[in-house]
Amino acid sequence: MGKKVCLYKRGGGIFAVDDEGKDAIRAIPNDSFFMAEIFLNRNPDTHRRFFAFLTTVFDMQDHFQTIEHLRYWLIMKAGWYETIQSPNGNIIFRPKSIAWDRMDEIEFRAAFSRCIDVVCREFALDHDQLCRVLGFA
Secondary structure (H helix, E strand, O other): OOOOOOEEEEOOEEEEOOHHHHHHHHOOOOOOOOOOOOOOOOOHHHHHHHHHHHHHHHHHOOOOOOHHHHHHHHHHHOOOEEEEEOOOOOEEEEEOOOOOOOOOHHHHHHHHHHHHHHHHHHOOOOHHHHHHHHOOO
16 A cells, blocks of 8 residues: 655645655655655635635525535535445435545536526526626636
8 A cells, every 4th residue: 555645736746745745755766656645735715715705605596495405406416426225225324524535626616517407407596697696707
């Protein structure tokens, strides 16, 4: 099993953030091949924008009684859910977590974009107009 280290990219090069990362990079022999998993840290601004978006959508509707229910519904409609089969064969749907350690920035932005698409489709809103209202344009 490999080691997880935090790296950054600047000017075409990849660099370690701390001593642990430097040690891990030094341990890689020259001219060797290795695998890397890229996980971009979440951007707090994107996270805040998503929850501002939820608040705006919640204020625009009267079906959901809590913002949490709206968030679950929206995330599932955007395709971010898992299925669980019960012992009697019934399928249960459950929204996947959007927690910081469960999805990186790329995944979060894609899910956020799909949520905007769902709101436009379900509430018959123009995508560009909604983005302007939210300050995304």
